[in-house]
Amino acid sequence: MSSPGTGTGDPSARKHSAGAFDVRNVIAALIGFYGVVLTVYGLVDSGEAHDKTGGVDANLWSGIAMIVVAAGFALWSRLRPIVVDPTPTAGEGVDDGSGTAAGH
Helix, strand or coil: CCCCCCCCCCCCCCCEECHHHCHHHHHHHHHHHHHHHHHHHHHHCCCHHHHHCCCCCHHHHHHHHHHHHHHHHHHHHHHCCCEECCCCCCCCCCCCCCCCCCCC
């Protein structure tokens, strides 16, 4: 694995983070959306579901837990981003499957 300071010197070939394409961001968005929906439903529910669960508002607490998990995923992807290596240009260390080094 090469260090971040090494490379070809090409400014267009630099490492960058996956950003919105990181699967943790997608998971955080989906879980967060459903968490908000459940939390709102738990707050405005008539109370019939509250009676079915033995006095616990399951929708509210599940929604809050999902929001916390979504925040954890978002924080994780922020603190430890996936670094994407630049794609090599033609003939620059590309494995063509022939078993010989490129350019030889």
